Amino acid sequence: MASLPVLVTALLATSTWATPILSANINIGSSLNVDVDLKGVTSTLKSLFEPNTIPNITTSRCKVYPGDAAWPSDDAWTQLNDLSGGRLIADPTPLAAVCYPDQPGYDAARCASYTTSEWQRSYMHMHDPIEMLSPVAQGMTCLPPNLFDSQGCSRGGFPKYVMNATEPKHVQLAVNFARNTGVRLIVKNTGHDFLGKSGGKDALSIWTHWMKDIEYIEQYTDSELGYSGPVFKSGTGVQAFEIYKAAHEKGRIVVGGEGETVGVMGGYIQGGGHSPLTGLYGTGADNVLAFEAVTADGEFVVANSTSNTDLFWALRGGGGSTFAVATSVTVRAHADLEVTASRFGFSSAQTGNETFWAAIRSYVDSWVANADAGTYTYWTLIPTNGTFAFAFSPFFAPGKSKKEATALLQPWFSQLNELGVEFDPNITHFDHYYDAWRSSFPLEAVQKPNVATGSRLFPRGNFETAEKRQELFEHIKTSSEKNRVQVHFNMQAKDPAGGDNAVNSHWRPMVSFSMQSVRWPINSTAEQILKIRKDFQDVDMQSWRDISPGAGGYLAEADRMEPNFGDAFWGDKYPKLLELKKRLDPYDVFFATTGVGSERWKVESIDGLPNENGKLCRVESA
Incomplete structure (x- = not known):
């Protein structure tokens, strides 16, 4: 069993309804028994918590909000709290509320202790029931x-x-309550998502973060998926640092994110999920053998290769907060392996611009070979006042000895030497994946309040000829010269061993998962921000789309303004996903911006910007 992190957010204790988590080991627990759990509830309120009901369809375009005649009574909310054993947090307070005299819990000293570096560390936010790592969203x-x-x-x-x-x-009660009342429902784990899918104005949120159970099973067989071997069954609140440590203690590894605080068993794995191990074992979703989940009609089900197979297919890549609320995930466990990593950087301030860009151009030539070797390179390109900085953060070669990894890097290193670029490759060998991962990757940061990010999955076709590589390089260079911060992942997404699933078909031919970000002045008006973001999509991102026709982007690290998001985020899987969404969730109990079927709804934000600060309403023409 995995123990909880020492820190349990103090915010839980600020609500009169909230019950702090005191147990170090949380069992995933039982499902709803209507005859027992709803016994004694008055008939008027009982109907709000029953599964398999058809909600009253009103003429209202929007979900139900405070002030609406249909908003649940105080007695209804109190009953939800009582039925859940006091698990409901009412009117949760943002962390920054301590800075404002008109807010409960005002604490000027605590506010003064906040620093920018502290605020932007995901550690500060990950145990909070409402905080999102994207303040813009x-x-x-x-x-x-x-x-x-x-x-x-x-x-x-x-x-x-x-x-x-x-x-x-607890999940069933919330799902049934939302479906039967029309209140907007959202699902949050740790809040990792550039698009803000874990938020929603005045919604009822299901917070899965403390579903921390981890069970190791030495022998698990699924003949349909052709797998026989060890697995981990984990609650959906389990984060990367927790599952990686648990796996390491068993001499195993699992496919999860590079970011240590990401809730890998939640939205990450349901959205596909790229990993330092993706070149060897595919995406996170490719490694799933079973889910336990609560469906839109409030039923607790097992979804695997033989039970609820359509839901199983959709949950493996179809996106979180869309088809069901997963409570546990069973994933393949692979044997531990050696890793060699390299971390270094150089800048145009030391090389001069011409040499710097010649070095970057020569690097592009190695991407196909690196991807084919199963490596995973997280590299950045940061513009600052007319200078440019490159960094391996890191080059990560699972299953490779130091000699093998050095041989992969040597052709480019030789070119750097010929160019006169001074660098220390810092090539380090690790006997265990866990140690390599802990030593190599940066902590995830909360996004800045003036940034939007777009992504592109550049396929092999962008690298097949020198002309194509030159074209891609020129676009990367242009983006940098326009002051766009860039993050790239050079890798391939190995085909799934367990057969077809809903993972974006654009992942499979990919050689580089690439992102660029636009910034705007911190005091910009809403109109100015919207224009900057629209221009970013119409010009900067469109230029990347133009040179990669038929490719897509990654649904968890993208822009809410991505055009034709269905094709971009799922490729040829989208028509089937749309059909399944209509069948598995006919009343749209679940919604996530740019999620499957979200075309039927729109957040009508107060300031007109793409964020969650507004009512969720039906689109008239959808």
């Missing part, structure tokens, strides 16, 4: 005024109620 309505331009503190895109779920029954 939240709506920028409550940030520390000593750090950012702020107009005060309001709930904005944060939920009004949070179900602190630690067993399926």
Whole structure:
């Protein structure tokens, strides 16, 4: 069993309804028994919690919100809290509320202790029931005024109620309540998502973060998927640092994200999930053998190769907060392996611009060979006041000795030497994956309040000829010269060993998963921000799309303004996913921006920007 992190957010104790988690080991627990759990509930309220009901379809375009005649009574919310054993958090408070005299819990000293570096560390936010790692997607309505331009503190895109779920029954109660009342429902694990899928103004949130159970099973057989071997069955709140440590203790590895605080068993794995091991074992979703989940009709089910197979297919890559709420995931466990990593950088300030760009151009020539070798390179290109900095963060070669990894890098290193670029490759060998991972990757940062990021999955076709490689390089260079911060992952997504799933078909021919970001002045108006973001999509991102026709992007690290997101995020899987969405969730209980079927809805944000600070309403023409 995995023990909880020492830190349990103090915010849980600020709500009169919230129950702090005291146990070090949380069992995933039981499912809802209507005859037992709803016994004694008045008939008026009982109907709000029953599964398999057809909701009352109103003429309202929007989900139900405070102030609406259909908004649940205080008695209804109290009953939800009581049925869940006091797990409901009412009116949760943003972390920055301590900075504002008009907010409960005002604490000027605590606010003064916030620093920019601290605020942007995911450690500060990951155990919070509402905080999102994308303040832009939240709506920028409550940030520390000593750090950012702020107009005060309001709930904005944060939920009004949070179900602190630690067993399926809690999830079922919340799903049934949302379906039967029309209240907007959202699902949050740790809040890792550039697009803000874990937020929603005045919504009821299902917080799965404390579903921390980890069970190791030495022998598991699924003949349909052709697998026989060890697995881990984990609660959906398990984060990368937790599952990697548990696997290491068993001499195993699992496919998860490079970021240590990512909730790998939640939205990450349901959205596909790239990994330092993707070149060897595919995406996170490719390694799933079973889910336990709560469906839109409130049933607790097992979805695997023989049971609820359509749901199983959709959950493996179809996106979180869309088809069901997963409570546990069973994933393949692979044998531990050696890793060699390299971390270094250089800048145009030391080389001069011409030599710097010649070095980057020569690097592009090695991407196909590196991807084919199963390596994973996280590299960055940062412009600063007319200079440019390159960094391996890192080059990561699982299953490779130091000699093998050095041989892969040597052709490029020789070119760097010929160019006169001074660098220390810092090539380090590790006997175990866990040690290599801990030593190599940076901690994820909370996004800045003036940034939007777009992504592209550049396929092998962009690298087949010198002319194509030159074309891609020129676009990378142009983006840098326009002051676009870039993050690239040179890798391939190995075909799934377990057969077809909903993972974006654009992943398979990919050689580089590439991102660029646009920034705007911190005090920009909404109109100015919208224009900058639209221009970014119409010009910067469109230029990347133009040279990679038929390719796509990654749904978890992208821009809410991505055009034709269905094809971009799922490729040829999207028509089937749309059909399954209509069948598995006919009343759209689940919604996630740019998720499958989200074309039928729109967040009508208060400021007109693409964020969660507004009502979720039907699109008239959809």
